Amino acid sequence: MEKDRIYSSLSLLCFNLFIASLIIIVCSYFSILDSEIINQKIIFWTGIFFCALSIFFREKSGEGLFSRAVDNLSD
């Protein structure tokens, strides 16, 4: 249970980082943030990485869609 809570928190951390990179990219795209110091490519792929990590941790915590589906099947 404690492990699941940690995975859940890690998933939240990764998801928030994904949202943060999304905000930065959108602000940069609309020139609110200067693209000179923001490498859009790096931020984009970092965001994707955190998104994947977030899904991974969510599945590990047992709250993910896939895990729940498997649980339902076993029920």
Add this chain to the structure above:
Amino acid sequence: MNINRTFVKWFLALFLIVIIINILSLIMGFYQNWMLYVALALLVVFFFLIFRRHKVGFIKFLAWTIPILLILGVFYINFMPFGYSKEYSLKVDSNGVVHSDSSSLFLQDSNNKTITTLADLYSLGQINVVLKPRMLVRNANATVNVSGNDVYINKLDFKALNLDKEDKGNSWSYFWDFSKEIPEDLDGSANYNKENSCAYFNASNNETLYYPKSRDMFEDNSFVVYAEWMPEDQTGTNQQIIGHYNWELWQKKNSVMFMVGRLVDKNGSMPSIEYKIDETNFFNKKHSAIAIYVADENTSNGYIELWVDNQLVGRQKIGNQTIWQDYNGNNVLSFGKSGHSPGVEYYTGCIYRAGFNYGKPDYIQEESFITSERKMIVPISGTGKLGEIKISLNQ
């Protein structure tokens, strides 16, 4: 750990007081960077207390604070709401090794390669000091200071040249102002043009001006030549603006050229620097040029240099070679046509002012300007050793 509600309230009050002090310090001008860091640290602790009070785990606390701080940091770097102030320094030690106190400040050669050892600045010609701060600093006051032996920012000290309109060229060895009349010490057929306040040279009448008995003048030691002119004839080749046969400033069809020589003897070279012009825009407009000849027989650091419209065109090294003084024969200092032949033509257009000054030119070692881009490039050159470069940025 139970967090008392009153304690959190007092902490919030403390945070707000620090924010108010930050704002007041900005308005009253005593702001220091550490004040912002204190406020940020208090904010993080405040969040931590709130999370603990609601029995939220440490990782969950991090899950919210890290992204929020990341976004705040990116916005801070972009907008620099509290300004930016930093001094950068770069030193070159006695072995020529470059030491910079920040990776943002470095030296580059003309091929944009980073210079790590700088033994001989003269051989490199011009090098660039590059400052690329991590922060997005724009419209900041930048002051660049170059110290060393005979090293300078690649800009002429135009104030020292005394070329302001009020100046009559008194500080120059020779200065000819054609704005009111043809100076008495010049002979020739070119006429004063009242409409343009200049000496007007008409190529179809073979008009020139010359300085009598000057065959053995204007050719020894270092010198600086200045000219202000308005060329009209776009088709004429090699029209001399001012020259002394063994050095000349030409208006060509598609360039402005300064050349010296022959150097050393009759077989010597004739080095030149050429400024390519935009033919559609250059003619029938007033221009200025500064041509520099630095003779250095002792340390072999001689060079010629050309500036057109206050912009450096280029520099060419001539080492220990100097002008061969007998090359000009009986030719004197003249305006309007070169003594060389064939292939030269009479000049058509105005000459407003011209000057000749013995000695090396004055360059600047300190310059202040407002930055327009994040990356700053300051060209420096010289014949001596570079000691230190200091750049201070204030936004």
